[in-house]
Amino acid sequence: MTEDLNRDRWLADLRAKVDEVVASEAFARLRRGALLVDVREDNERAAGTPVGALGLSRGFLELRIEEAEPDRQREILVLCGSGQRSLLAAEALQRMGYSRVSSVAGGMGAWKAAGLPVSAGALDADAAERYARQVLLPQVGEAGQAKLGQARMVVIGAGGLGAPALLYLAAAGVGHITLIDDDRVERSNLHRQVIHADARVGLGKAESARMTLTALNPRVRVEVIPDRLRAENVEALIRDHDVVIDGADNFATRYLLAAATRRLGMPMVYAAIERFTGQASVFDPRRDESPCYRCLYPEPPSAADAPNCSEAGVLGVLPGLLGLVQATEALKLALGIGQPLVGRLLTYDALGMRFRELILRRDPRCPGCGDEAGFDGYVDLERMCAAAR
Template identity: 65%
Template sequence: MSGQIDEIGPSDALSRQARGALLIDVREDDERAGGAPAGAVGVPLGEIGGRIATIEARREREILTICASGRRSLRAAQALRDLGYTNLASVAGGFVRWNAEGLPLADGGLGADALERYSRHLLLPEVGAKGQGRLARTRIALIGAGGLGSPAAFYLAAAGVGRLTLIDDDVVDKSNLQRQILHTDARVGMAKVESARIAVMALNPRVELRTQRARLAAANVEELIADHDVVVDGADNFPTRYLLSAACRRLRIPLVYGAVHRFTGQVSVFDARNAASPCYRCLFPEPLAAQDAPNCAEAGVLGVLPGTIGLLQATEAIKLVLGIGVPLVGRLLCYDALAATFRELRLPRDPQCPGCGDHAVFGGYEDIARICASA
């Protein structure tokens, strides 16, 4: 019976393991994907009887069993006793207690902080421990720490993106505070990337946050975004977007586009890895004249609007990383805040597009900068 099995604490189990005891984790495979004791052999409870002889045939060797809380491990130890194994113990409190005590984990384990922090993600079959691990290995570049970049940065960091690079050359102005929620009144005059660093690290210190106080230009665009898995466009001008579009296509990095104007916004995904995906210049083949595309400082913007669009961008970025859902490739999602409506427009790849068309010729980033300057 289970009462005949010794129960020991995780620290005692670790000491016995170091002296030669075999530790068997009897949780299911998906449970162990979120972390397991270092050196433990994973065998689900239902398979313990059929597999133990190939793992350890010596009936006298000390065997310790562990599960999530200590219940299944008692049953596993009893099953081993029924098979003739004589030196058995179950780890009381299971992996929950092992993790809480900060004991060693196998490579790839999420750790106690991550298991608690991302517990709601881990409950989703579409994410789970495997997806959370993928997020932790992901590198996302965020262009702009302003209206769009603020909500995107917060939620990408909160989601557990492993490395987030913020690129912006501006300083915090009081007029930013109406919509750029990364920043505070006390940080007016501070570089936006430094203000953003303070905010993001306060939310999730596990994120590797890199900042670049730089303006994206022809001379540095590839250097700034290379070595990233996704780029989120929080820019507010055509030159930056044209350069980003070209660089992401050349480097084959998905680009999550977002833009706002007064009470409306739009979001799309341009994925150079997908041959059918359009690029930014399929939407805007040539840059609009400055008077036809005023920025927020000139036209104004409802303060909450960038929050909505930035959140949608963060959502698309996470979907791309996890490979779930249907990304906004070939679709332009348009939001009208006053009417509270979303409208989706088809945005197919244009074979005549000067950026990605069948006969498009890349003349260099300086050439793109000149095209934008002449608009």
């Protein structure tokens, strides 16, 4: 009894400080330009939220409201499940200096009862919980997470670069991942290709990676293609994807990818490693100013100048770091946020623990994208690389 009285007094005190509006009036004010903030938790909003509302959980309201709405004179309406949390949230906003704050009486229950428009939740309950910390980012949110769920990315190779990139793309919720790799797991791979396991030595890398990814996130569809990119299949295998992640370990594949992504208008997220150093960039033919891979390497270097890992060796953690850079760039491209590594080459020296950024401009004389560049066919690219080796 005493607890009920104390609760009633607490609510009465809050209502004396905070204006309340009925749901229909809140909707009218929303249409006139007020900001409606739904302070319910992510899993509650997954079932639906008022059309036009900003989802911002109560626990993060004070931390994030200024980024979402810096104007303290704008009218703000706060909604929760039943109308109690919104009173607390409205009071908190008043203390922060927001002068026109009201709570929606009855919360989401009253909103639905009034027949007001509700948008279907962008995320179901599992997704809302799984991606909760990522959805908190204003640059992502529920809409961005849903966009990742619809994204299609193709990763070339489940090796040193592909392994970490694949793990984090799947964990982030990329909806469709195509993995192209015809190699098999060897014990010498395991110090750097962390997507595989000792028990899978001898198994195809594509299938081994699929097993790990589906165990990590069963929501992601992983399509495996145990084949090698060649002149006759490169376009067919990568088309219909949003982003191409280059995890190849040979120049022939990279030159094929560079030409195909340019012809298909697809961004290519590039990285390469050797011993203790690595580099990464993004080549995006959708941007007029973007260079291509052949602006960086017009012709393939000789085997002596660019040995692979089996010939030169590699520090196990090195491809992990560069692969994560690739995953980061791919997610940024899918979300349309940040500044991608277009026109920039990021280099890393593990021994010195130094990052450097070099400007990489489009070369008007580039044989791949220059003013007079022509396309003689993928077979010629394979022959060119074979001659260099």
